[in-house]
Amino acid sequence: MTRPGDILLSVKDISLRFxxxxxxxxxxxxxxxxxxxxxxxxxxxxxxxxLNCINGFYHPQEGTITFKGEERRQMRPHEAAAQxxxxxxxxxxLFKGMTTLENVMTGxxxxxxxxxxxxxxxxxxxxxxxxxxxxxxxxxxxxLEIQAIRKTPVGRLPYGLQKRVELARALAAEPQLLLLDExxxxxxxxxxxxxCRFVLSTNHELGTTIALIEHDMGVVMDLSxxxxxxxxxxxxxxxxxxxxxxxxxVIDAYLGVSHD
Amino acid sequence: xxxxxxxxxKTSYSADQAMLTIPLDRWFVFALTAFxxxxxxxxxxxYLMVSILVPVLILSIAALGLNILTGYCGxxxxxxxxxxxxGAYLAYKIATNITWLPIWVVIxxxxxxxxxxxxxxxxxxxxxxxxxxxxxxxxxQFFLLWLFVKVPWFVNDSIxxxxxxxxxxxxxxxxxxxxxxxxxKYLFVLAFVIALAWIARNLARSRIGRSWMAIRDMxxxxxxxxxxxxxxxxxxxxxxxxxxxxxGALWALCYINSVEPTAFDINRSFQVLFxxxxxxxxxxxxxxxxxxxxFLLPIFLNSAPGWIGYSVxxxxxxxxxFMLFGVLIIFxxxxxxxxxxxxxxxxxxKLRLWPFPY
Numbered sequence: 001m002t003r004p005g006d007i008l009l010s011v012k013d014i015s016l017r018f019x020x021x022x023x024x025x026x027x028x029x030x031x032x033x034x035x036x037x038x039x040x041x042x043x044x045x046x047x048x049x050x051l052n053c054i055n056g057f058y059h060p061q062e063g064t065i066t067f068k069g070e071e072r073r074q075m076r077p078h079e080a081a082a083q084x085x086x087x088x089x090x091x092x093x094l095f096k097g098m099t100t101l102e103n104v105m106t107g108x109x110x111x112x113x114x115x116x117x118x119x120x121x122x123x124x125x126x127x128x129x130x131x132x133x134x135x136x137x138x139x140x141x142x143x144l145e146i147q148a149i150r151k152t153p154v155g156r157l158p159y160g161l162q163k164r165v166e167l168a169r170a171l172a173a174e175p176q177l178l179l180l181d182e183x184x185x186x187x188x189x190x191x192x193x194x195x196c197r198f199v200l201s202t203n204h205e206l207g208t209t210i211a212l213i214e215h216d217m218g219v220v221m222d223l224s225x226x227x228x229x230x231x232x233x234x235x236x237x238x239x240x241x242x243x244x245x246x247x248x249x250v251i252d253a254y255l256g257v258s259h260d
Numbered sequence: 261x262x263x264x265x266x267x268x269x270k271t272s273y274s275a276d277q278a279m280l281t282i283p284l285d286r287w288f289v290f291a292l293t294a295f296x297x298x299x300x301x302x303x304x305x306x307y308l309m310v311s312i313l314v315p316v317l318i319l320s321i322a323a324l325g326l327n328i329l330t331g332y333c334g335x336x337x338x339x340x341x342x343x344x345x346x347g348a349y350l351a352y353k354i355a356t357n358i359t360w361l362p363i364w365v366v367i368x369x370x371x372x373x374x375x376x377x378x379x380x381x382x383x384x385x386x387x388x389x390x391x392x393x394x395x396x397x398x399x400x401q402f403f404l405l406w407l408f409v410k411v412p413w414f415v416n417d418s419i420x421x422x423x424x425x426x427x428x429x430x431x432x433x434x435x436x437x438x439x440x441x442x443x444x445k446y447l448f449v450l451a452f453v454i455a456l457a458w459i460a461r462n463l464a465r466s467r468i469g470r471s472w473m474a475i476r477d478m479x480x481x482x483x484x485x486x487x488x489x490x491x492x493x494x495x496x497x498x499x500x501x502x503x504x505x506x507x508g509a510l511w512a513l514c515y516i517n518s519v520e521p522t523a524f525d526i527n528r529s530f531q532v533l534f535x536x537x538x539x540x541x542x543x544x545x546x547x548x549x550x551x552x553x554x555f556l557l558p559i560f561l562n563s564a565p566g567w568i569g570y571s572v573x574x575x576x577x578x579x580x581x582f583m584l585f586g587v588l589i590i591f592x593x594x595x596x597x598x599x600x601x602x603x604x605x606x607x608x609x610k611l612r613l614w615p616f617p618y
Binding site: 077094096098114121126127131169 | 487
């Protein structure tokens with residue numbers, strides 16, 4: 001499963017503070033091309049903050065993030081999207097008033113180039129693009145098996161399907177790096193198995209590099225090629241699932257240490 | 261409609277993305293448009309055309325404009341009247357100063373000026389949302405009207421301050437001013453309505469419409485898929501103000517035949533907002549239904565007692581009108597925020613299965 005490629009994203013000595021709260025302290029790791037990389041840790045360890053830094057929502061005070069060999073410090077989320085990073089959220093962030101199809105179509109936003117006039121008259125590129133991108137979107141819809149809910153407003157869908165639509169929207173952008181923030185949270189076993197299947201086939205068939213946050217250790221150990229463990233904003237360990245599982249610091253962080 | 265949708269299959273994405281996917285729907289809309297263009301001028305009375313259809317159609321344009329901003333992009337605005345006034349005053353200014361310019365160019369040009377003003381007043385929308393933004397647009401409402409009344413340049417230093425609409429013709433038929441023919445006026449307004457409704461529908465189903473709705477539904481996620489908030493919100497402000505500007509210009513030049521500030525006061529802003537709420541937020545059809553409903557209800561209330569041989573004092577009717585509007589707005593806000601357009605959709609869904617419950 002492990003296919004060690006070039007370094008796609010490199011995080012170096014990232015520190016993030018909110019006033020006096022140190023959310024992240026000197027965290028460094030690399031994500032290689034084509035791998036599934038998991039970020040784990042107890043609640044409040046700074047996992048989501050880390051994703052938010054990579055994705056441009058937060059701007060770390062110190063440290064650098066290098067994506068595809070280009071270093072950057074300050075970046076807006078839409079610029080990250082333009083570079084090929086897309087993500088899903090812990091608490092679903094779909095456009096509730098729009099249908100599944102429209103939601104997934106928004107994922108193609110940056111690839112559409114029709115001018116205002118072409119869109120207003122639904123002619124030339126305005127029309128061609130809608131149809132060409134619809135075909136791409138239908139591929140994603142087939143891939144994630146959500147054909148039946150194409151025209152349903154997402155607000156009416158059950159939780160598990162909403163999560164899947166959100167993944168579809170992220171995939172529609174054909175990202176190089178996909179960030180998944182707790183993709184299996186709140187799901188039953190069957191839904192989790194489905195979601196694992198989709199994450200794995202995204203990685204295998206589309207070759208997308210995936211960084212995911214997940215609390216279900218079974219899922220993390222089965223899916224990921226490498227794992228980084230955060231606790232109180234610091235990196236505890238990094239390595240293959242097997243290495244991390246045997247690490248004494250990690251066991252202490254999760255189970256607690258007796259102070260006698 | 262009296263036909264079945266079952267078995268009407270689509271075999272291409274292009275067919276599935278058509279504006280009206282069901283052939284009978286398409287024929288119905290074509291027939292309705294043809295009737296509005298050919299049938300109405302032949303059959304309708306002068307009163308129906310000039311006093312009812314023309315204002316309803318013009319207000320539909322304004323409602324479409326506000327619906328783009330509030331219904332699609334989620335930015336609440338109370339400045340509709342001001343943007344209509346901008347269209348009206350600038351159409352007058354352009355028409356009287358560049359007299360060789362055809363009137364069908366002057367009105368969109370006035371719309372563009374209104375759009376520029378709309379962009380300026382839309383700038384705060386990046387920082388403030390909801391009710392606070394509504395208050396900011398309220399500033400536009402009062403400032404712009406004050407400006408148009410205070411600066412005589414806008415009305416060519418007219419002494420009364422309320423200049424009559426300049427008479428202008430299209431294809432030799434006079435369409436603006438008091439002396440214009442009813443049919444010519446009606447068809448001139450209708451041409452704008454058809455074009456602008458079609459454009460609104462196209463925008464709503466294209467990338468720009470989806471980016472508006474994305475900003476409306478969740479702005480953080482919108483930014484994530486690559487939508488830049490400021491240009492998207494400003495484009496909604498610009499296009500909305502363009503529609504309102506065109507509506508204002510038509511209102512002044514084709515309906516009331518003079519350029520006066522009272523036609524575009526805060527009451528107009530609220531009237532259009534009610535149309536959008538009652539008709540349906542985020543729906544092109546709703547803009548038309550809302551405009552017709554809000555404009556026709558007082559007329560209906562005034563004449564209904566007469567039809568059943570009962571006379572009611574006109575001030576009583578005005579009071580009833582106020583109460584009824586209040587009740588209706590609250591009813592729609594609570595029961596059906598998507599308005600008449602949604603009710604129509606629900607009725608269609610029920611009829612599809614009727615007489616079975618599911």
